[in-house]
Amino acid sequence: DVVMTQSPLSLPVTLGQPASISCKSSQGLVFIDGSTYLSWFQQRPGQSPRRLIYKVSIRDSGVPDRFSGSGSRTDFTLKISRVEAEDVGVYYCMQGTHGPTFGQGTRLEIK
């Protein structure tokens, strides 16, 4: 299995400040179609996961533009330019190039 390693696992952030989550994969994630299937999900307390970003950097419809994704090959990053109260939750990266696997999750809280 492809191992996805996220850091940090806990992320206290002051409202209005930026936040960044790293995700590293144990293998390259380029699929046979040339795309890199790396997605980011947000799971608010008591809710189902919601996809924010797919194929490394494409924001889903309705996702605020303060969320951005970047990276290539095995190193990926989710950035929030200015954290808001509604961003509290757990963030997961997922690789979908091989049988899907997830990072351990990063818990974002307001400091």
Place this chain on the structure above:
Amino acid sequence: QAQLVQSGGEVKKPGASVKVSCRTSGYTFTNYGVSWLRQAPGQGLEWVGWISAYNGHTNYAQRFQGRVTLTTDRSTTTAYMEVRSLTPDDTAVYYCARDRRDVLAGYTCDFWGQGTLVTVSS
């Protein structure tokens, strides 16, 4: 907008089986597949398997191979997951998610159901 609505929570005894349904709407069912995932209490996300609603092709995570069966019903645009030989370690919220149509693309899990809590206890 795609919607996936799952069946209600289940309580099962060890050794039993459970079948969870995922009724879809808001999109052309056969243009996509459905992945199933689970989340044990307080834990992270784990992929269980995938079925194409287009051609019925399935992929299972190795640890679930032989114990999980995924099916679809095109007439009701519903996907099903059956898990057999349940143990307490299978206690989790199970999710369905809309996913790739076939093996020519990677997995994406773009829209998720609300989750179904399956509790396994004697």
